Amino acid sequence: MTKQTARERLARAAFELFDERGYEQTTVDDIADRAGVGRTTFFRHYRSKEEVIFPDHDRLLARIDGRLTTSSSGTALVAVSDAVRLVLLHYLEEGDLARRRYALTSKVPALRDREIASVARYQRLFREFIAGWMGDSGASSLRAELMSAAVVAAHNHVLRRWLRGDSADPVAEVDAAMRDVIGLFPVADPAASPAAPGTTVVAFSTGKGLDALLPELRRLLEGDG
Amino acid sequence: MTKQTARERLARAAFELFDERGYEQTTVDDIADRAGVGRTTFFRHYRSKEEVIFPDHDRLLARIDGRLTTSSSGTALVAVSDAVRLVLLHYLEEGDLARRRYALTSKVPALRDREIASVARYQRLFREFIAGWMGDSGASSLRAELMSAAVVAAHNHVLRRWLRGDSADPVAEVDAAMRDVIGLFPVADPAASPAAPGTTVVAFSTGKGLDALLPELRRLLEGDG
DNA sequence: GTAACGACGGTACGCAGTACCACGACGGGT
DNA sequence: ACCCGTCGTGGTACTGCGTACCGTCGTTAC
Structure with a gap:
């Protein structure tokens, strides 16, 4: 015994x-x-x-924090993506326990809120790390916010798929999702990126001229009183 | 009296x-x-x-929901951006009350968690709207998740700047932030065009009238054509 | 006048979480 | 063997949020 x-x-x-x-x-x-x-x-x-349901969440958060501060990746976003993979692996190791927790948080609003608050702490960690990695200038602050939000959203997306039993290979999925996220934030290259932050039009045609676009623009604008 | x-x-x-x-x-x-x-x-x-601190949050959420379901914007992301502007305006109208609430939520963890849970409900609303607007296919699901997360993050960024007194014109800032967000997700209109290089303008902020946008449009189109 | 309705106050209860104290098991030192 | 510290434990009492229920008072309708 x-x-x-x-x-x-x-x-x-x-x-x-x-x-x-x-x-x-x-x-x-x-x-x-x-x-x-x-x-x-x-x-x-x-x-x-x-x-009782979220026992070692604090430890995991601390582990992620340590992982980030000792990180030596090329960019902040890549380092965060690696950390996110750690978080996912943690859930995968929990196995059935994670799924039982998911069943509970899906039904009980109080637990759902608690879960969301936990996730927000990770996002805060990521945001501060990214913001610290870039300068703390005003423009990059928004960027850091967007990056951390995107990373966390992608993680949650894959995690929930696995929790629901919709994913056979969540590790591969999270890697793919992280690549998508990284692809959203191109390294600053004003010549290559068509829509620098602060501009209005974000996608444009190389085939049509402005005149061809105008009717479509008008239609879209008039749709909103 | x-x-x-x-x-x-x-x-x-x-x-x-x-x-x-x-x-x-x-x-x-x-x-x-x-x-x-x-x-x-x-x-x-x-x-x-x-x-007592978050009294009419439910009403606002319902208003946003209604706004989205009756929306006729060109793209889901633009409709959501407009809805986000409504949320920001709601806080701005509250004025000092919103700042007092912010002071409380900054100090009391329980209130902070509650606030985060509220924000998550907006994000859920946005995600479902965007996912419904696109097909519910697997790939666009992640995209909807990322979009809603980015929109909410941008809103929170601007809102918190204003709450801290760091922003003199939060409306202009949120418009700019929403343009940044829309810029992250090139072309989201499956009906109009495949996501091939050389696509059509589909996304822009409705905050300005068409006339105000035209010079900017011309400059961008001619600069890259 | 009275009957119905709605806002209010009071009491009692369930339950989460905290503070405090008392008891027994264990180990180490003399 | 004896004493003494510590640690895990159980018990009791308390605060405070939130709910259920009931009685009262004022307003309105008929």
């Missing part, structure tokens, strides 16, 4: 009860009772009822 | 107390007492203590 720690028994009991009755219908007393420990012990191991 | 409603007195009392003692140090009883009403009345007007 390997002696189970109270922490493990609590986690097991919590997920059992969440599956049986649902999250909100389960009290902390219920969890502690089934785990065979006192209510106080629960709060010693988990700061809140929600934390 | 216009007779103040209980709802107004409660909001005023709440913000007073939050300023004096901080959010967590203020109980619902404190608020109700200062407003001169019973504790029950508080929860009749606000579902929770947090909702």
